[in-house]
Amino acid sequence: MKILITGAAGFIGMHFARRLLDDGFNVVGLDNLNDYYQPQLKYDRIDVLNNYSHFRFAEGDLADREMLETLFHEESFTHVVNLAAQAGVRYSLENPHAYVGANLVGFTNILEACRHHEIEHLIYASSSSVYGANQKMPFSTSDEVNHPVSLYAATKKANELLAHSYSHLYNLPTTGLRFFTVYGPWGRPDMAYYSFTKDIMEGNPIKVFNNGEMMRDFTYINDIVEGMVRLLDYKPEGNPDFDKSNPNPSESYAPYKVYNIGNNQPVKLMDFIRTIEKHIGKEAKIEYLPMQPGDVEATYADIESLQMATGFSPSTTIDEGIGEFVEWYKEYYSNANNLVGSSVNKS
Known part of the structure; x- marks a missing residue:
C-alpha cells in the first residue's frame, strides 16, 4: 500500500x-498548515x-x-484517508x-482524484455532529440525520452524500467515520479539554456551557487510530x-x-x-x-456495526486518557522553545 493522508499535520x-x-x-501527508489554530x-x-x-510531506490545499x-x-496511491477539513x-x-471551501469543494476534489486514479479505498472523516437535533440515544448509523444544527455538521452530512454518489456512479469504495469527541496528546487547542487544561494550570476561569449539563462520548486517540487501521x-x-x-x-x-x-x-x-483537575492537581x-x-x-455512539466488522473495542478509560494528555501538555509546553518545526519539507 501507498497511502495519502490529508490533514496529516492535524491531530488525528x-x-x-x-x-x-x-x-x-x-x-504521504498533505496539509495546508492554515492558521485556524x-x-x-x-x-x-x-x-x-x-x-x-518512508514519509513525505507535501504542503497544499x-x-x-x-x-x-x-x-x-506522481505518487500512485492505493488508499486515501481524507482527514483534512475546516473543523x-x-x-x-x-x-x-x-x-464550503475546505469541506465541500475540497472533498469533491478528493473524490474526483480518487475516481480518476482508481483508488482502492477512500476513508474520510465525518462527525458525530451530523446527528444534530436527534435525541434518541445512543446515536446509530441506521438513524436518519436530516436536521443538522450547525453549518459544520451540514458539510459533514454533505460529504457522506457526495461519497455515496461516487460509490454509485464509479464503484469507488468509500467509508465514512463519524468521530465522537476525540482527545489525547497533540490534540487541537480549540477543543474544550485542551483549553480547560491550559486555563486551570494558569489559574484562569474556564467557560462551561449549558451550566455543565452536557455529556460527551469522549474517545481516546489511540482507540480511534486502532479502529481506523482495522478498516x-x-x-x-x-x-x-x-x-x-x-x-x-449507513450502507x-x-x-x-x-x-x-x-x-x-x-x-x-x-x-x-474533575478528572482534569485530578491530574493537574488544581x-x-x-x-x-x-x-x-x-x-x-x-453524544453517545452506537458502535455495534464497527465492532461486528472489525472487532473494534475501545479500551482507554477517561482517567488513563486524561492522564496521558496532561503529561504530554506539561512536557510539550515546558520544551516548546526546542520545538521549532524546522524540518518541515514544504514540497
Whole structure:
C-alpha cells in the first residue's frame, strides 16, 4: 500500500500517520498548515513524522485541483484517508465560507482524484455532529440525520452524500467515520479539554456551557487510530440484499459504508473536568454559561456495526486518557522553545 493522508499535520492525521509508519507503510501527508489554530503545533507534528524515511510531506490545499492531480499522478496511491477539513462548530458561525471551501469543494476534489486514479479505498472523516437535533440515544448509523444544527455538521452530512454518489456512479469504495469527541496528546487547542487544561494550570476561569449539563462520548486517540487501521483494508463491497424500499442510511447496494467510531460510554462534562483537575492537581475556577448555538447536550455512539466488522473495542478509560494528555501538555509546553518545526519539507 501507498497511502495519502490529508490533514496529516492535524491531530488525528498525525497519530494515524505515525501508526502506519510504525507498521511499515509508505505514507504521504498533505496539509495546508492554515492558521485556524497556532501553526507551530502543526509544524511540530510534522517534525515527528519526518523522522521516518518512508514519509513525505507535501504542503497544499484541497481546493487546488491542479496540485492534487499532480500529487496523485506522481505518487500512485492505493488508499486515501481524507482527514483534512475546516473543523469546529462555533467557528462555522463566524466564517461559513471556510467550511464550503475546505469541506465541500475540497472533498469533491478528493473524490474526483480518487475516481480518476482508481483508488482502492477512500476513508474520510465525518462527525458525530451530523446527528444534530436527534435525541434518541445512543446515536446509530441506521438513524436518519436530516436536521443538522450547525453549518459544520451540514458539510459533514454533505460529504457522506457526495461519497455515496461516487460509490454509485464509479464503484469507488468509500467509508465514512463519524468521530465522537476525540482527545489525547497533540490534540487541537480549540477543543474544550485542551483549553480547560491550559486555563486551570494558569489559574484562569474556564467557560462551561449549558451550566455543565452536557455529556460527551469522549474517545481516546489511540482507540480511534486502532479502529481506523482495522478498516483500512476492509473496504465496502455493497450489500446485495440492500432494501431500497426501507433503506439503511449507513450502507448501500454500492460500495459505501458509514460507521460511528467512539467510546460507547458517554461521560458527564463535570466528571470530565474533575478528572482534569485530578491530574493537574488544581481546582478549576468555573464560569457557567448558557448553551451555545450549534451545540448539542449529549453524544453517545452506537458502535455495534464497527465492532461486528472489525472487532473494534475501545479500551482507554477517561482517567488513563486524561492522564496521558496532561503529561504530554506539561512536557510539550515546558520544551516548546526546542520545538521549532524546522524540518518541515514544504514540497
